[in-house]
Amino acid sequence: MLSVDTTQLLKGVLDLAVLAVLRDDDGYGYDILRRLRTAGLTEIGDASVYGTLRRLFAAGYLTTYVVPSEEGPHRKYYALNPAGRTQLKQGGEVWREFASTMNTLLREPA
Amino acid sequence: MLSVDTTQLLKGVLDLAVLAVLRDDDGYGYDILRRLRTAGLTEIGDASVYGTLRRLFAAGYLTTYVVPSEEGPHRKYYALNPAGRTQLKQGGEVWREFASTMNTLLREPA
DNA sequence: TTGTGGTACTGCGCATCGCACACTACTGTG
């Protein structure tokens, strides 16, 4: 808490990030985790992603299907449905507005 | 939770916002609340601000002094100390980096 | 006087959410 913590910044944004990486291609949890880390969210925990996926599914933003893998355990794929795409769009707007407000607050005055 | 919630976005950022509005002028809680709402964080709760101020003070980022008011109850002013300015600077950098990552993720591909 | 509204702060308890941790389970390799 003394140092700057990235964890709290993720609150409410991880949903959006997960929806975003599912925009173009379906994905399963472990892969989504890799996508997010590659994208720059390097400190993300695995349980956070799995939890978020379950939450988004429960909220009706995702569809899911299980694909057995011959090179490991089964993979539970998730895909955006129309509600998810709407949510991604609206969430993105809210985020941009919020980020804009914060940037204004944080801009150096000189 | 069905609609887009601003509350979660504030997590970890409210600290930064409060430090930011204290950058140029000392302030007391009720006034800081107004500054934040004016700046665009319109849905912020009063308890959130008071709590954040106590937390930032406990963390050693703020100094405080009480000023009696003749037109209402006393006002507990807060001011940034050097540690607070450092935190504001570092936090701002972390925020910008994080926001940049999110913007990249959210950018429309076409 | 009593009451009402605005100002200003405190404290309690709740809900959300990211996360650490432990566990299960499947595959391939040494």
Place this chain on the structure above:
DNA sequence: CACAGTAGTGTGCGATGCGCAGTACCACAA
């Protein structure tokens, strides 16, 4: 067989924003 990598589930914790109740002070109205 042991072990590492992959893939998922479940539990409980900690941090934090927030709603709400309560306290207190002032000004003004009925």
